Amino acid sequence: VAIEHILLLIAIVLVAARIGSEVAHKLKQPPVLGELIAGVIIGPSLLGWVEPDEALMMLAEVGAVLLLFEIGLEHDVTELFKVGRPAMLLTAGAVTIPFLGGLGAALAFGMELLPALFIGGMLTATSIGITARVLTDLGKMNTKEARIIIGAAVMDDVVALMLMAVIMGLVSGEGASAQDVVRHIGLAVLFLVGSILVGNRFAARLLRWLQRLESRGVLNVTAFVFCFLMASGAHLVGLSPIIGAFAAGLVLARTEQVMHVREKIEASADLLILIFFVMLGVSVEIRALNPFGSGNVSMILLGLSLIAVALVAKGVSGFVVFGEDVRRSALGIGMMPRGEVLMTFAAVGLAAEVFDQTLYGFMVLLVLASSLVAPPLLERALKRVSPLEGPPPRPPLQTGWIRPYEEKKPDEMP
């Protein structure tokens, strides 16, 4: 493809992304949603300006890797051990119930075990960014419920990614014998735990040494190189590259330079992540969602069931948090929003042909549905919950793909 054509396509994608997130902002929706829908609109289903062609998909895939890198950079693993009992219970519920629900629904519709496991795993995702924004917008960040939700959402990210690491390993491998399962669990745990242990020991020292080199931009280049090498390394041991990028983020998150790394990679990563989100939408074939099309009725029914399962399963997961004086209905609703992590899984699944265009389209609809349904439900559930004393908890830092707006200053909050 000629370079001027690619440049034009990138320009269209970026403009669509900006318009999409502006409109989403006006409608008080998360920007990710606007970018997805912008992609659907410029994609082959509607305007047909942009096709999921090779060059753009390559950039989008690098974007997905960088997205998981950024998510990793936002999580300090040692913080995970500090979340309290209620957040742990909530995580357990919010992972197990959607997983079993999705698995069950897929099997009930006659899917094979491996794709069904993949679908179950996808539904375990939550969107910590969207959740944190909704809680902030409601002025309820400073409640006990919000603290539990944020803690659980952070853990959910890590647990969901480890679960998917295993399932993706199985899917890309030969089969799902007990031996394979054990081997892939072993690999995933070894890779994540190993890289974090080794990383903690050496990453800080390496970064300090590199900073002593005189060249400008060393940190920038080093961060990308580390992320890309870990992504390739993950592939080498049979895991998905995005898991490696996530591990790379977790490792650097523990170094002194994490803020600096984040700042440096933000500008370039955000551009590619924007392209990733728009291309997620471009890949949607609206035709595949048409129930009058030939032979995809059962897939459409499965898709609709999965949306229901995904919302209800997270919604009820709060009730496993027994013995605490909290509004338990709010906890589950807080875990309901889906966004970037679910879509990353869905993109991997579509590329690996775990499922077809129809189910992929319904995953986009799930993101849409969850971000429409969760905020009003959460508002209602938290209506009579009063804030705690003291300052609100600091929500996890977020980069551009989730926080493209000026942050509210604390004194503007109700």
Added chain:
Amino acid sequence: VAIEHILLLIAIVLVAARIGSEVAHKLKQPPVLGELIAGVIIGPSLLGWVEPDEALMMLAEVGAVLLLFEIGLEHDVTELFKVGRPAMLLTAGAVTIPFLGGLGAALAFGMELLPALFIGGMLTATSIGITARVLTDLGKMNTKEARIIIGAAVMDDVVALMLMAVIMGLVSGEGASAQDVVRHIGLAVLFLVGSILVGNRFAARLLRWLQRLESRGVLNVTAFVFCFLMASGAHLVGLSPIIGAFAAGLVLARTEQVMHVREKIEASADLLILIFFVMLGVSVEIRALNPFGSGNVSMILLGLSLIAVALVAKGVSGFVVFGEDVRRSALGIGMMPRGEVLMTFAAVGLAAEVFDQTLYGFMVLLVLASSLVAPPLLERALKRVSPLEGPPPRPPLQTGWIRPYEEKKPDEMP
């Protein structure tokens, strides 16, 4: 190509680039040189780790576009009209003499008119970044000679790019009838002048309006979109995309937000520009420089002649600056360094099959030779030139591809 493979290749290219520029730094050579040679080393001619494959070349081409965008951002066109008579004379000499020299040499070796024109045009390039660094390192920035050289080097960039816009238009078009030449000169002038006039009128207003939108990262995205659209636009009127990117940079250079734009795009642009420089080296086939290979002896002789012509033609161009009390030999030597602009032209020429691997390799050698030869000659020529009163002129601001090192503070200069 699988994503993990591309990520690994990018990681290798970036690491090679950093090592190359570190080594160049230790040897007091410009970083561009180290990156070119790093590319040759990891390329198919030597280690064979990286091939000029499609995905990497696409990223490199986007890098070339961003490089010209950054160069454009560094030039304020209104400053061009302020350079004095001696700088104008020097520019005239430093463009005309290498152009005619290269054209003549190519014709003498039996080349067709169009490729010969292209070669002549290539040799008109200079590297303002390398020149400014050499003058700073010698502590001679504050001389009348240095002021003339810097002024002329800025003009040389613009004149060389306009000249090449016309020649590239002719090469990509059908032929070189008088009518074509006039049409392409008209197009090039219209595009550059037109976009700067229209741009000056609307760019500032557009940027201000966009900044009022609340989304974060708007300026970043807008700058890239503008650059990419102008590059596509240039192609539409038959010019090379790099010319459009350069014009986009010139336009934004006149806005209030230029420093802000530069800061925003720097991190992402620098990464892709690094990839561009390394891939320039990866594209070199050392075999093609072997005089005992079959049938390329005349090309090798032409290549060697072009290196000599390129150095001598710039070297003598200072003597056209008549009637000034300056060390005229120093002026020409100051215009001698070649770097990023020459290599961008060479990459375009290779891709358009204007010339072959052999001549392309000699252009890389020309960059090498000029950066070895110019500094000692300049040191000698300026030895007994004493600095002017007052503060030294501010060298044009440069971004990462030419200034990866901590800038010397003024009081450290001799």
